[in-house]
Amino acid sequence: MKKLFLIPILALALTLSACVNKVEEVFDVPASERLEQCMIDCQKLLTSAEHGWMIQYYPSSSKAYGGSTYAAKFEANGDVTVTGDVAPNVTGDASKTITSHYSINASSSVVLTFDTFNDYIHYWADPDPYSKNKFEGDFEWAYVEGNAKQMVFRGIRTDNKIVFTALDTDIVSAIQQVVDLKYSVNDRLYMGFRMADGAELYDDAIYSVLTYYPDGNTQGAYEKIPYAYTPTGITFYEPATINGVTVQNFNWVEGSFVATDAKTASGAAAEVTIAGFHSEEFIHYDDFLGEWELNQNGTITTVTMKEKVRYQSYTLSKIGGFDVEVGYSKTDGSLSLTYQYVGRYKSGSTNYYAYLCPWDANAGYLCWTAGNGFVLNNIGEGDQLVMEFKDNGKWGSYTTNSILFSGWVNNTPGTGTRTNLVRLTYFKTLTKK
Amino acid sequence: MKRLFKYTLLAVFSLMAVACSEEELSDQSVITNSVNQETEFDAWLEQNYRAPFNIRFLYRYEDIETDMSYDLVPAKEIYSRIIAKMVRFLWLDPYTEVTNAHFMRSHSPRMMQVIGSGAYNQNNTLLLGTAEGGQKITLYVGNWLERFMTIHYNNNVDDTEGYWVEILDPDQVNYYYLHTIHHEFAHILHQKKMYPLDFNTISQGEYVAQWTSISEEEAAKKGFVSRYGSSAQTEDFVEVFSYYLTWSPEVWDAKVAQGGAVGGDRIRRKLAIVKSYMKDTWGIDMDELRAVLARRYAEIDRLDWSDF
Known part of the structure; x- marks a missing residue:
């Protein structure tokens, strides 16, 4: 009976709730129409910029590859024409634009998708020819907010902020300026940038990322500051506080970056300049190009250093008849010569896979481990460059002092039939001619 | 009886609750796409x-x-x-x-x-x-x-x-x-109507998950036209199907020969099942299709690639 008593109450409750059916509408129009309106607004803004947009894009959620700057012009028919500071790596020419399609779709929010392949835009997302998406980039960007001057998106994989700024020049001249400025900064091969109060920001050798050690101790805690180039300087991914001053945007003025928006903790405007610096041992990449005298166990031969990957490596020809790769470090002006594949070598009827192997001629051992080999530091007087061969300390108890070019029948060093092709003992110095 | 009453009452009230709501449907579809244009x-x-x-x-x-x-x-x-x-x-x-x-x-x-x-x-x-x-x-x-x-x-x-x-x-x-695409289409055909299971017995016990661990030649000796075919029975089936159509007769015959006495015989038996399955189930003569394809391969250069 008790249970039965509940029923009228339940019924009453249902009747009541059934009648209070007027839900107040928070929005005037249905969700789909609002989403549609947002898509239309997004596209209107994208296509409204007469000269297009400058885009600062950061691949990878870690932002370890720094920022990359694009300029893009969006058309109402779904075409987008793009160039960017990746152009020198892709087409070799920033004035060469590439046109592909974009679409605006609604999934969890309004998303701008670069939905057909564009060599520039998809550069950071393409898994070919690697086995993984090397740079962990994305090409689907969720629309956050915007006006005629600026639009903000977020990468849907990386969640990184992507800022669009309306251009007042055409996309090619904008990117040309960015690339020229980037070259003039890179050409100086700075180790980093220093503030007037001594705070140092170290620059990554390849990507646009600065490292800041708040305690001034390069073994201690650090902050990574990813940045991207603009036509006049650089912009940090987000404002960074360095020794109490918060900064984000800089103009490039003859070897220094001058902040345009520095503020102290109290909000007062501050003047901040970070000036490029080198280490004391610094030698410019270009100074190593040209002819050298190689002293190998007292035998002098002339060899040539040519550019391989600019600011990173050289091709040295020849040692033992082979072209070998020599590494360059802007940090301390040193060179490196380590274990490497040098090509095919025919000996008798066999065509070997030839490798440069570090060799300890005293102990009678050789090795085939990546990274083992020589480091070369300058011991010359005045302007005369004399690079001395030394073991780089990576080979445990053995010491690299010689080179043995070793041949394997299969391209699998360490296994299968091996033979000694060329033996060169006791490398001493390289002297610039 | 009590219970019946309870549920009847509930049902009536819930119906009333629904009946109370009056909302007109919008004449606009919620699915719209006015942004992206056709090319x-x-x-x-x-x-x-x-x-x-x-x-x-x-x-x-x-x-x-x-x-x-x-x-x-x-x-x-x-x-x-x-x-x-x-x-x-x-x-x-x-x-x-x-x-x-x-x-x-x-x-x-x-x-x-x-x-x-x-x-x-x-x-x-x-x-x-x-x-x-x-x-x-x-x-x-x-x-x-x-x-x-x-x-x-x-x-x-x-x-x-x-x-x-x-x-x-x-x-x-x-x-x-x-x-x-011929490979994937063969999957679709057998997903719709399965091929005779006799096929699966020809290389029974030879299928391996790690198909990359054997060479193409080893696969042929075991009766597979490709090493990927050795990964599963259905893959084997569609590989026989697709390679028979897309390889020239010379390349196909060379593959059968590479299989040797055992492998070659298995490949021939597999092909026979593929052919009869296609004929009986789908009314397609594989050799006629193969001839049509061969003719079209030769004609590919005549395609107008940019007539749109």
């Missing part, structure tokens, strides 16, 4: 895929249609166009030629998707294509066409004034795209 390629696809075959050819990247477990990029539009032309000429039309206009309309997947990059697996293998539930075929590595052909632009700059295509490496084009 001329879309118009061509409408005429050549959607209208005749009811196939949606997807060349613009849509994340909900792609496999989220891979890092992928879209295909370059011009390569999608070339693939669309090629697939029509060397896959859709040949079946129509040996059957009738209804065959591909009924049996082709409802969706075909082209992806630009490869889909890399953890074990360093590469996914070239997938067939899902008879409804959808995805072709990967669309952007690799760049390696296998040269596109000659009439104005030497871009495709605005048309272009023609010079296939530099027909074997690779055949392998990566046409073999893949």
Whole structure:
């Protein structure tokens, strides 16, 4: 009976709730129409910029590859024409634009998708020819907010902020300026940038990322500051506080970056300049190009250093008849010569896979481990460059002092039939001619 | 009885509750898309895929249609166009030629998707294509066409004034795209009607999950036309099917010969089952289809690549 008593109450409750059916509408129009309106607004803004947009894009959620700057012009028919500071790596020419399609779709929010392949835009997302998406980039960007001057998106994989700024020049001249400025900064091969109060920001050798050690101790805690180039300087991914001053945007003025928006903790405007610096041992990449005298166990031969990957490596020809790769470090002006594949070598009827192997001629051992080999530091007087061969300390108890070019029948060093092709003992110095 | 009463009452009230709500339906559909415009390629696809075959050819990247477990990029539009032309000429039309206009309309997947990059697996293998539930075929590595052909632009700059295509490496084009699509289509056919299970007994016990651990020659000796065929019975079936159609007779015969007495015999028996299955189940004479394909391969250079 008790249970039965509940029923009228339940019924009453249902009747009541059934009648209070007027839900107040928070929005005037249905969700789909609002989403549609947002898509239309997004596209209107994208296509409204007469000269297009400058885009600062950061691949990878870690932002370890720094920022990359694009300029893009969006058309109402779904075409987008793009160039960017990746152009020198892709087409070799920033004035060469590439046109592909974009679409605006609604999934969890309004998303701008670069939905057909564009060599520039998809550069950071393409898994070919690697086995993984090397740079962990994305090409689907969720629309956050915007006006005629600026639009903000977020990468849907990386969640990184992507800022669009309306251009007042055409996309090619904008990117040309960015690339020229980037070259003039890179050409100086700075180790980093220093503030007037001594705070140092170290620059990554390849990507646009600065490292800041708040305690001034390069073994201690650090902050990574990813940045991207603009036509006049650089912009940090987000404002960074360095020794109490918060900064984000800089103009490039003859070897220094001058902040345009520095503020102290109290909000007062501050003047901040970070000036490029080198280490004391610094030698410019270009100074190593040209002819050298190689002293190998007292035998002098002339060899040539040519550019391989600019600011990173050289091709040295020849040692033992082979072209070998020599590494360059802007940090301390040193060179490196380590274990490497040098090509095919025919000996008798066999065509070997030839490798440069570090060799300890005293102990009678050789090795085939990546990274083992020589480091070369300058011991010359005045302007005369004399690079001395030394073991780089990576080979445990053995010491690299010689080179043995070793041949394997299969391209699998360490296994299968091996033979000694060329033996060169006791490398001493390289002297610039 | 009590319970019956309780539920009746509940039912009545809940009905009342629903009946109370009065809301007019909007005359506007909630599904709208006024933002993205059609291209001329879309118009061509409408005429050549959607209208005749009811196939949606997807060349613009849509994340909900792609496999989220891979890092992928879209295909370059011009390569999608070339693939669309090629697939029509060397896959859709040949079946129509040996059957009738209804065959591909009924049996082709409802969706075909082209992806630009490869889909890399953890074990360093590469996914070239997938067939899902008879409804959808995805072709990967669309952007690799760049390696296998040269596109000659009439104005030497871009495709605005048309272009023609010079296939530099027909074997690779055949392998990566046409073999893949015949392979995936065979999956769709057997997903609709299973082939005779006698097929599975021919290489029973020889199937291995790690198909990359054996060479092509070792696979042939065991009676597989490709080492990928040794990964599963259904893969074996579709590999026999697709290679029989896309290899020249000389290459096919060489593969049978490579199999030796045991392997060669197995391949022959597998092919016999494939042929009778296709004839009995789908009314298709594999040798007639193969001849049509061979003729069309020779005619590929006559295709007008940019008539849209």
